Amino acid sequence: MSDQLERMKAIVAQAIAEAECHHRGVRLATVHLIVYGETAEEALRRLFEKASRGSPAEGARLIIERATSRYICWNCCGLRFESGDGVCPNCGELALEVPPDISFALQRVEVAGAF
Numbered sequence: 001m002s003d004q005l006e007r008m009k010a011i012v013a014q015a016i017a018e019a020e021c022h023h024r025g026v027r028l029a030t031v032h033l034i035v036y037g038e039t040a041e042e043a044l045r046r047l048f049e050k051a052s053r054g055s056p057a058e059g060a061r062l063i064i065e066r067a068t069s070r071y072i073c074w075n076c077c078g079l080r081f082e083s084g085d086g087v088c089p090n091c092g093e094l095a096l097e098v099p100p101d102i103s104f105a106l107q108r109v110e111v112a113g114a115f
């Protein structure tokens with residue numbers, strides 16, 4: 001469980017860094033998570049709450065999306081797809097499979113008051 005908390009802290013830090021890259025000093029409105037494993041939604045929300053406490057991500061809405069596939073093509077900017085052989089249907093490159101120890105990752109982030 002503490003490993004998962006460490007991972008969630010890294011994701012919160014990544015989300016904040018991503019938001020501040022575009023808008024300095026903003027608060028995060030929504031954090032989109034992509035979940036690969038069976039991790040329960042409630043557990044993820046608790047982790048996020050703990051990991052974001054006292055940070056600009058505190059109180060942000062957490063959107064949890066279940067990944068349908070563990071394949072990601074970095075050639076196509078992180079396109080996710082279903083495949084038996086791991087070949088990207090878009091560009092034909094061999095895609096990467098998300099390692100089994102990665103159970104969730106940052107999908108994208110929305111900031112408050114941004115336009």
Ligand SMILES: [Zn+2]
Pocket residue numbers: 073074075076079088089090091092093
């Ligand atoms: Zn591709």
